[in-house]
Amino acid sequence: MTQTAGSAVEDRTAVTEALARLPRVVDLLAARAEEHDRDGTFPYQGIEAVHEAGLLTLTVAQKYGGAGGTLADTVRVLAQLGRGDASVAVLTAFTLLQHAEQARTGAWPAAGYRRLLTESRRGPALVNTxxxxxxxxxxxxxxxxxxxxxxxxxxxxxxxxxxxxxxxxxxxxxxxxxxxxxxxxxxxxxxxxxxxxxxxxxxxxxxxxxxxxxxxxxxxxxxxxxxxxxAPGTAGAAESAAAETSRAWHDLALCAVHLGVARAAQEWLVRFLQQRTPANLTEPLATLPRYRSALGEIEAALIGAEELVYGLAAGVDRGEASATARTGAAQLLVNRAVTGAVQQAVALTGNPGLSRRHPLERYLRDVLSGRTHFPADEVVLEATGRAVLDRAARRS
The missing domain is CATH 2.40.110.10 (Butyryl-CoA Dehydrogenase, subunit A, domain 2)
Known part of the structure; x- marks a missing residue:
């Protein structure tokens, strides 16, 4: 986090270097994920790997000597970390959200934030709201x-x-x-x-x-x-807009984690279908049209979810109010898509997919538990419906 601002190309150097380290970090996380899940132990080694790769401070602003990662950068990083270990990805997400908010609002006192950055240079410094x-x-x-x-x-x-x-x-x-x-x-x-x-x-x-x-x-x-x-209810327009932007970052960041989990589930399913040859068949399940169609359905759902997350993230980065306003509904759609995809993978594999000898059942548990970070569906849908009625009233 010692880089200073330079040209537009130089400003992206730290982000590019951190992204290049992602595959190695993801492999390390995946190698330990089952152990931490089974024992419920904290993934200190995984957090250390994320930190050493420069990913835990990716969103520290350039004015503070950081990489200045955008929301688009953040969702791509978290989607990859989610493929390795969803728990580590979630912990990374909350820390990245704190640094990103400081970059936008400067809410932390200068001395306090300098202390956090100093700690972040020495080792992982996790933050959460x-x-x-x-x-x-x-x-x-x-x-x-x-x-x-x-x-x-x-x-x-x-x-x-x-x-x-x-x-x-x-x-x-x-x-x-x-x-x-x-x-x-x-x-x-x-x-x-x-x-x-x-x-x-x-x-x-x-x-x-x-x-x-x-x-x-x-x-x-x-x-x-x-x-x-x-006092509650006294926030002005600027504060309300800042809160909406923070919510948008939260929605898309956590969605990206779940997308990574679903992609990991799909990758395991592909290997299973390619290798599994039941006793009544002479070729693997992947050769059967119904399995290929089901795999295509999963792929289509994940493509749609990814395009929604990545597209809205880019829009939020550009300051588009319409993108920020849509992330609440988007997280509901994305979570339905990724949950459905992993559930379909389990259904296709039967008993092996539910065995603790394989990671698919862990992926299912992780995407289901990820909903604890979002409001209930009915809350999101009621707010979305109210927004539709408000727009209609303004037009009339």
Whole structure:
């Protein structure tokens, strides 16, 4: 992350070099994915490999000495990492999203972000936003920040915090304990006094992503670590637009991870069909028209999903409001496509596809569990329908 801005071609050098290292990283992740999935252990070696390849800081802005990776770069990287190990890809995604948001908004205090970049030069420095709470979504977060005259003291519990045990920084969504509460993000060091990890993560898939609960007990945060404190519902047009862009990055980044998982499932299916010759046949299953047609259906679904993700990512990079507005519906369509593709692969292979001796059943569990990072379908569809009605009302 020492590159300085130069010509347009030179500005892409760090990104190009990082992308060139991807195949080796993907192979390393794939070699250890089954072990971490089976044991539910954290993939430290995989995260280290992603970091050493320059992929964990790909979206650090050039003004901070980084590569300045775009959303289009990000989705392509995450799709490849997802082929190797979806858990590592998810953890990488959340860190890349933090750096990308800092590049766009500069919300972190200068000293705090310099510290994060320094840590990132020394080794992997994972970051994640902690929003979810065991009680579920409400108008205000249950996590409370109380001002003691010198600093904020954070108390509460956050759920499903991917990478919890290894986070260098946590961006905690909380409300202030004031007569008129304000809501914002509080920057918490992962090793802060009062932070406790409750190992609750025991999911069907993404088992190595360590999405444990984080308990905050009067965790001290200096005044400079409180970001964007504001009364709920008072965000202006600029803040709303920035939030929509952040949501678009999140939607497409996580979709890309799931696309990678589906491609890995397809690759395994192809090998299976080419090698499997049942006792009642003289040639492999791949020679039968019905299997080729089914494989073609999977390919068509994944092509459509990829074009949607990559096309919208390029549009968001260009600042197109229409692309940003469509990523919510796109993630629903992409997740349906990739889930359907992996389920069809399992159906085509029968018992072998469900055996833990093969990775296909892990791919299925991972794509199903990935939905924990997105709103429920009915929420997305209701919002999409409301947008359609709003457009109609404006035209009338």
């Amino acid at each position: 902690l929003r979810a709470e065991p009680e579920g979504a409400g108008p205000l977060p249950a996590t409370v920040a109380r001002w003691d005259g010198e600093a904020w003291l954070l108390t509460g519990r956050k759920a499903d915090c991917a990478g919890a045990e290894a986070l260098a920084w946590m961006a905690v969504w909380a409300r202030t304990e004031e007569p008129v509460p304000r809501v914002g993000t509080f920057l918490v060091r992962g090793d802060s006094e009062g932070v406790e990890i409750d190992p609750t993560w025991d999911q069907l898939g993404l088992r190595a992503s360590a999405g444990h609960d984080v308990i905050l007990d009067s965790v001290r945060v200096g005044p400079e670590g409180a970001l964007k404190l504001a």
